Amino acid sequence: MMKFMLLFSRQGKVRLQQWYSATQEKEKKKIMRELITIILARKPKMCSFLEWKEYKIVYKRYASLYFCCAIEKGDNELLTLEIIHRYVELLDKYFGSVCELDIIFNFEKAYFILDELLVGGEIQETSKKNCLKAIAAQDLLQEEADATRNVLEEMGLP
């Protein structure tokens, strides 16, 4: 299973972190610091996998963002790369050629999309269509809610 997923920029700024195993806040920070340093120091042609502590780290860079996952010994590295890719595809479809700024400003959406793809560190839905359908359904619920709010506001109610 995946232990955690990190998105960080070339400057080493964390843009998203999702942890799938109980970890103390202090420990999380330490892990992120160490990993970001290691990965940023690696050259482009290098292998996307590395052994680190008890994990296998799988990472890939998309434009200015690094996507990095920690998986367990028995897990499939190549397919983890494709989980990352599928996530990028979903973000791309949703935001329309996604860039780092989209993820900064709509970080909560980025989380919701990730939650459709991965649950508890395992892949939940591998079909792009089904994932996007689920996210669109969420947005629909949100619009309904917002619509009610606007009507109420127009009526002068909070």
Next chain:
Amino acid sequence: MPTVAKGDAMRGLAVFISDIRNCKSKEAEQKRINKELANIRSKFKGDKTLDGYSKKKYVCKLLFIFLLGHDIDFGHMEAVNLLSSNKYTEKQIGYLFISVLVNTESELIRLIIQAIKNDLFTRNPVHICLALQCIANIGSKEMAEALAPEIPKLIVSGETLDAVKQSACLCLLRLFRTSPETVPSGEWTQRVGHLLNDQHLGVVTSATSLIHTLAQKTPEDFRQCVQLAISRLSRIVTSSYTDLQDYTYYFVPAPWLSVKLLRLLQVYPPPEDPAMRGRLNECLETILNKAQEPPKSKKVQHSNAKNAVLFEAINLIIHHDTEPTLLVRACNQLGQFLQHRETNLRYLALESMCLLASSEFSHEAVKKHMDTVITALKTERDVSVRQRAVDLLYGMCDKSNAEEIVAEMLSYLETADYSIREEMVLKVAILAEKYPVDYTWYVDTILNLIRIAGDYVSDEVWYRVIQIVINRDDVQGYAAKVVFEALQAPACHENMVKVGGYILGEFGNLIAGDQRSSPMVQFQLLHSKYHLCSAPTRGLLLSTYIKFINLFPEIKGQLQDVLRNNNNLQNADAELQQRAIEYLQLSTVASQDVLATVLEEMPPFPERESSILAKLKKKKPNVSDIEVKEGKKSSNPPTLNNSAANTPEATPASAPVPVMAAAPAPAPVQSASDDLLGLSAGPAAAVPVTNNFAAPAAPAGGGGLLVDVFDTPPAQNNVSTALAPQAEDNFFNMAGETAPSGDASATELDGRFAIKNNGVLFENELLQIGVKAEYKGNLGRLGLFYGNKTSYPFQFFTPTVSCPGELASALNVQTKPLDVNTVEGGAQVQQIINVECIADFLDAPILSIKFSYSGSMQQINLMLPVMLNKFFEPVEMDATTFFNRWKQLNSPGQEEQKIFKATYPINQDNSRTKLLGFGFGLLDGVDPNPDNFVGAGIIKAQSSQVGCLLRLEPNMQAQMYRLTLRTSSNSVTTRLADLLLKLF
């Protein structure tokens, strides 16, 4: 600001994020954040009627601040409130905050669980999904306990939507990982298995993840899944990429599901049914065939997905290890990848081939790729890939290619990355030992190793070369000659001096005939290095000198001069000083005959598993898998030997483990000295094992006691002798810290567990045993927790408790058998043991554990921390009562007095804690001297209750204690005194 994608996002949030991004400096950003935090805090505090939207917005801002790397210490309550909002988006943000920010120990966890429960029982599937995903992402123990029983219903109910089923499967999987006991198997288990046939591939994928993990724990419950998985897999691999529609990923049909099915099959042995087996082999062949087809797309995603399935199929082939054709095909396929332009593929191919190397069917096929791998070692630019190449070379090495591989590894070592040098040194040393061309080659290799990478040569490596030289007569002269030559290099590594010193000390006489290496030349050569060496090496050289005095009486004078040198005689290092004094004395007092007996040549070492291998296994647990696998096939498996040698607990004599019995001296706790222990390490090396002299185990860090002056039982072959009487005090001082190694672990056990009930009882690289105990009156209950630290199951796991000898009548022990006999990788099982104290006792019951790990039986024997004082209850009384009782207990045998040196620094508070922990009630103010302790308690045995009174008088100046105990039973008095003695 980019256009907001969809829906009305929170404006205030976007403004805040823009503000932060516009900050020019770290300080400005911090200021803006502090301002926002203050604002949110006041909003949360002041405005009781804050609406859901605002709450959502502020919680979101907090989340953003958290992502920037700041700690968030409020807002949790508001987030929990959002959970019960009936607006989806508010609920969703609430859940997000909880998943990302709430740690599992939060005091809000009950409220959260309640909110989750409410959502779980609604009929609204989107709410149920939110709740399930949140549980799965947090997965705490409390959640498992409160919610796990609800999840299986959702999975197997016919009414549940597919999306909910998917989340529910993964949710249950997470809870099962957290605490398997909350997910008992039941009627639902069967039905989960049938989800492999579900129409919805998303459901099948999630269900397969769940089944895979459940099946690892209880394979029998899911055996029917093997057939389902094979037929599902077969349908996928034979489908065209259009059949599975959106579950086809870049022209590869359902790669995630395929990989999961292949992993599930790796839980089981190859199917016995020939039809099933045929079908599975067809699948695997199809997958291998597809790898040869031209790619359907140039995109890396296509090749990644295809190869992900291929590698997993190869893993299954290796796991089965029964189909020679498939194994060889797999190997050829990987061979192609070794030269692929994708670094990732080269890396994975090297890794996977390493596993193939350990199969007897494909070992030869792997060897064909040696040259490619050696090239990889030399040319790969990424150190992680080179590391894999080293691993593979190690894996494919056997008698036929050892010389070449070792030579290549040695030459690579000169430029190797620092991060992998130590491991490489170990690997070279092991290969050289395992597949020696001849023993002179072996000696050359190890000396080369020290020359090239001396800093990375750990003690185990040079111990081992000495051990082997000593055991092989035919190589001793050669070894002496080459170390002599190696030492002539102007700058030679200290490890070389150690090996040289030792070998010349033993076998220098074999080359002394040659004028170029006459005794005097040998001595001068060694001594020219003396001043550049660290104290332990100098100590070793001093031992060499005393051996020289025996071997070469003609240069005795010069040697004695060195010993007599003030630098040595008055060395600040007590060890060196002691050696110099004792050796000088020995050379003066003893006759040539006595000297020859004392310094007789070392006897051969018993054949044991290489300590280097043990070290490598510790460093890289996955290596041991390979070794064990090999072991199964070779005639000389590294069975128990390994586990026993590394077991920190000494085996109680009453339950001997064969290997331990074979070892000359009980192995001490530390790894470093395991093998050559006491025989080569420390000055003890000077003392050969004969009938009169035993080599004491000198624990590496123990300050090296020369010989043990304590009366240890002769059975331990540890008869002591004091070489120099003046050193006796010195030994006495060390008594506390270095007890005779035979029962060192038992002592340690008593010390720690006499005054506490919980803790880690035992730990090695496989197993950890924790203990939690409660005592009341004459009854006690111990919970033992056996934790499997590896990722493989322990099979036939059987712990038994025995009460040897008279203990059987004094202690009634009831052990609840385990309800499983397999401990899964990473899992923990608990065992309850009830004890009843019938009468007073001295020895602790023995826990012996047997299990099979990777096919080899392991046995561990330990003492259970059940001591007499566990059945001890404190008593309060006033001074008059105390003195009255004290006076009554004056018959012979009722009093025991011990005067002893403090083992630990004397400290009032610590002593207090220890006595209270031991079970005494402390009576303050009874003794006029406030430094003294007076205490009272009762031993509650079933047959009798024994009152005990204690007085403990510390003497700070002398660092001594006087302990006086009075009880109504003679045996209790002695036994308690024994236990107490070890505590101070």
